[in-house]
Amino acid sequence: MSRPLSVQLYSVRDQLTADPEGTLRRLADLGYGAVEPYDVLADPEGLRKTLDELGLSVSGAHVVQLLGREPGAALDAVAVLGCDLAIVPAGIPPEDFTTYEGLARTADRLNALVGAADQRGLRVGYHNHWWEIEPRFEDRDGPHALEVLAGLLDPAVCLEVDTYWAAVGGADVPALLRRLGGRVRALHLKDGPGTKKDPNVAVGGGTMPVPEILAAAPDAWRVVEFDSCAGGPDALFDELAASHAYVTSLEAA
Template identity: 45%
Template structure:
């Protein structure tokens, strides 16, 4: 597994100095990052790839609704994205099995178009996809069973835990479809402000990393953090590097 960072974590810094923020991430030792609002930031991301030793193998962009999907695919290709991930879908739809199956069919159709452009598409969960129980399992697991093999999942391990999942078991159940994992820590409450650098909270990180070892990228993320965000990212990256070295 290689390590990345979700750029939403540093959204305030990006708003004031996009390229300077990317430079700071590179200075922390990161060579991969995961953008959000891919289409909006297309030009800045292309410039960043040209200026810095960083790439953007995965990106968040809403595409399951009524959008110009060709424009999104063009932006993904321009930025060098391999995995295009929709970060959120309406919570109410995850309480109905028919709606979950319809959403999976939409994602499968997007996957066919994306494959022609050389891309994989996927979905990123929050807690509500795990809180909802349908046909004896979580709505996320029902959703996964309806997806074409080429569709990937990005499991947000923290929000899955908040939603009641036993995260290592969930990752085992979802299998090789999980190519991306969001890695974060905290007190396991629904309050984003309670999130902490990796290793400082209650997440079962060692078991989570073991269960996600076959994923392509582990993505550090903070939805919020009471401390200095760059220091929090640096501490999380140091934890991952220590853990990998120890495991090796």
């Protein structure tokens, strides 16, 4: 994998609020070469300037505003950041992943974004949680809801698979990634005890089969994320540093 390791900025949301430039500099000092913003409308020009000064690229952006009535401004902001991947991270009711009708509605909402994204040189993506994985169709060993959705999506719509949430939802994550194949453009790498509420730990320090996951999606962006972390800010940055060291050691092997 030749791309730099990325980090989802939601991981350091409190630190960004207090000290945006200092937080980004600290991530760069840990060795991260890219970031994945989650608040693209705040000041995309200012963020792009700071990232350029620090030598950080943008792997993609989480843009919940894409599901609003006027997604154009959000797409424009993503384009300003210099990446080509605009990811819907939330905003679709979990119950829509429990029926074929709900999945069809979800696909229609995502497919409707393709034209406007393409005009800006962007690609739309979708990021999963556990509730897109837990429902299975046909029988208890049938495809996960996310797989059924993938079959309904325009080929231009890609996936960012949150590998931890996929495991929490009951998936064999490497096998899921192999079945989804080239639809997967990015991975969220996180680790922990495999539960819905407990804090995350450094990638490589929990239950996730990280080497097998990376091997199953060799061309996808690797994006480290912490939904939460036990301890204070210093503990979080220690865990981010350990995550970086572990993932980069696997990629170099």
